[in-house]
Amino acid sequence: MKSLRPWFQSALLAAGSVVFLFPLWWMVVVSLETPKRAGAAMTGQDGVALWPADPQWGNYAEALAEMGSEPWVGFINALANSIVVTTLVVIGTVLSSSLVGFAFARLRWRGRGALFTLMLATMMLPGQVTLIPLFLLFRGLGWIDTILPLAVPAFFGNAFFIFMYRQFILQVPESLVEAAKVDGHGWLGIWWTVILPLCRPVTAICAVFTFIGTWNDFMGPLVYLHAEEQSTLAVALNSFRNQYGGLDDVHLLMAASLVTMLPCILLFIAAQRQFVEGLARGAVKG
Amino acid sequence: MAEVILKSVGKVYPGGVRAVQGVDLHVRHGEFIVLVGPSGCGKSTTLRMVAGLEEISEGTIAIGGRVVNDIAPSDRDIAMVFQNYALYPHMTVGRNMAFGLERRRRHGSLLRALLSPAYAAERRTESTRIEARVDEAAGLLGLRPLLQRMPRELSGGQRQRVAVGRAIVRDPAVFLFDEPLSNLDAKLRGEMRTELRILHRRLGATMMYVTHDQEEAMGLADRIVVMKDGLVQQIGSPSELYDRPVNRFVAGFIGTPTMNFIEGDVERDGNGLALRWPGGRITLPAGITLATARAAIGIRPDTLAPVADGPFRGTVQSIEFLGDRADVLVESSGVRLNARVPTDSARAMREGESIALGMPSVAHVFDGDGQRAT
Structure with a gap:
């Protein structure tokens, strides 16, 4: 062409x-x-x-002050909640997905292929399908109105990122793993000291996607967190709706939304090089 | 004493493929032993079993008098140099070299060092010791200026030296090399070969080395183990293998250019034996006994020389000048014979002309099964 x-x-x-x-x-x-x-x-x-x-310009201060029922407290609470949940989810997703991806790529064990296929199949399930069973499960565990339903599942891996990590780790020469074995590392040590540092481009993608997805997640916090002081920024934006569901102060909603979006934009700019490199690598070798 | 003893060692892969069978080998302390053979002969598998990177299906391996079959690679007191160097790409040269020792340190916890001054002091002493070891190895291999560089900033030869340095730092009982020079160009390979030989003499360490390059094996080894199809064919010094190969495979594998073989039927010749081949009849050395009707004579190319009248008359197919010597290919009665002759002698020849080659005083006789006739 x-x-x-x-x-x-x-x-x-x-x-x-x-x-x-x-x-x-x-x-x-x-x-x-x-x-x-x-x-x-x-x-x-x-x-x-x-x-x-x-x-x-005063719209911004006014918007943040008016988020929630008490001036500024609603915003600060929501910001803190968003930071805690997002940090936990990003750490959990990166650690668990890379570890499982490593196991699928490097460890030889019975049933590995079947389990990998099963894991890929879970990617076809829409989140809405599992929402009610998960809600019932977490309610049974007494986790409703805590951040556990939002954070804990992240420590059990994400099928898409496990797949990405696995594909990337398959490209790492076997001899590096063997050299680390001779140097005295077990599987966990090899994952932590050799594999994870080499997976930086994939980790950048995983962290950025997970960060944006969790930071902007509306459904999860809305379903599992009911008290106002527990709401995250995405849910707190809802406080700009009036009791009839309409918008009286659209300028404030836009100002608050922009502030909410800011970390995602900054993160993307900071991780852009690794991010694009990782995506390109995934496209070529994955 | 860092001896390595392999007793009836075998490797069977899932699915029943036998990669190595019944290997018996005694590597003496301080010996440089080279495992050589064509691809798939089981040499690397044997080395990897010694390293602990492959499970041993049959037999036992002992290092320094201790059976290591069920011992982890890191506890076998070995160091390995890999074909593709296997340097950690995210670590500097210095950290690559120190990595194995860092793992072994007894006072490694940073948290405990922060909590306990005594522990912190021990930790500092250990760090100093590790730095000294790295510095010593780096000095030995000329790597001091490279310690802060990343592996991607090094040339192939430098990376190879770092890989060797990483092994030296560990001060192992046995060094294992898995085709460490095969990624280098011919010139650098020659240089590194010499460096390795000097290093072996300096360290006096036991070394096991795998290569498919018989020249490399001949240049480096105290003793060579020739393998084929998972079986050891012959173990001996380079000169033993060259002068008295036990079978046709070893005879053909060792030596460049490869040995010439002339096949024929065995005939009685007075009190002795002779070989009838399409070009005539060759009397076999006195005292040779053969139990097979077919046999082959093996002749090293450097023992063949042009003569006015000899048993191998044929046409010169090609002449390759190599400097002081030349390789001449002669086709005689359907058999291709390689002769390595002095350049002056080759200059007198022309491709396509007829010449005669004489029967050398040293020739090897192999029976119909390829075994050396005695």
Whole structure:
């Protein structure tokens, strides 16, 4: 296939970027509007404004203060809860998925192939299917209204990331594992000191995806955490809805949503190189 | 004493494939022994069984007088150098070399060092000792300037030296080398071969080395073990293997260019025996006994020389000049004979012309089963 001219490629990419970035920019614009203009923007009365007429920077402080029933407390609680849950889930997913991926890639044991197929099959199950059985299970364990239902499953691996780790670890020369055995390491030591450091690109993908997924997760915290002081940021944003489900302060919702999104954007920028490298490697060798 | 004794050692893979059978070998303390053979002959499997990286299906392996069949690789007092170096890519050269010792240290816990000053002092002493060992090995191999580099920043030869250095640091009873030079170019391979030989003399350590390159084996070994199809064919010094190969396989495998074989029927010749081949009749050395009707004479290419009239008359197929010597391929009565002759002698020849080669005084006779006739 004949390659496209560079300027045309750039134009195409720029046009694509505009399409993807426009909603984000629109959020920024609405978050800086006055309540009246923001409401009008929502209903489309004044068309779509591409620039705030009179930027209201105070909207951000107001939005965070108004999250939850007590000024600032709701936001700080939700932020702390999100950080705790997300950190635990990221650590749990990376550790368990890499360990299981390593076992599938390197250890010889009876039934390995069958279990691997079974594990891959679980990827076909939509989350909604297991939601009610899991809720009943966690209720039986007395875990409702604790973060355990959100954090503990992460320590049992994620099928997709296990698959990614396995494919990556299969590329690691066997002799490295053997050298570590001669150097005195057992399987756990080999995983921790040799395999995990080599899996950095996969770990970057796993951590970034898991972070974004958990940080933005609405369903899990909504189902398992009922008290306001336990809610995460994604659920706390819901407090901007009025009792009828409508939006009175859309500018505040947009401001709070942008603050909520900020860690994901920063993380992606920080891990971008590893992330893209890992995805490309997965595409070529996986 | 770091002896390695293999008694009736065998390896059977799941599915019944026999990779190694009945290997009996006594590697003496300080000996450099090379296992050589074609691909799939079981040499690497044998070495890996000594290392503990393959389970031993049959027999016993003892290192330093202790049977190690059920002992983990790290507890066998061995160090191994792998074909692809197996350096940890995420560690510096220094850490790669220290890694095995770090694992063995008795005061390794950082947490305990923070809690107990006495423990911290022991830990520091151990760290100093490890650093000294790494520095000593690095000095021996000229690796000191590279200690802070990552493996990806090194050339193939440097990586190989680091792999050897990592083994030396451990000060093992036995060094195991699994085709360590096969990823290097020919020039570097030659240099590393010499370095390894010097290193062996300096360390005086027991070394077991696997290669498929018989020249490498001849250059390095005190004794060579030739293997084929999982069986040991012959164990001996390079000169023993070269001068008195026990069968046609060893005779053909050892020596470059490979030995010429002339096959024929055995005939009575007065009190002795002779070989009838398409080119005529060759009297076999006196005292030879043969129980088979067919036999073969083996002649080393460097013992064949052009003569005015000899038993091997044929056409020169090709001449390859190698410097002071030349390899001449002569086809005589359907048999291809390689002769390694002085360059001056080869210059007088032309491809396509007819020449005669004389019967050398040293020739090897093998019976119809390929065994050396006595």
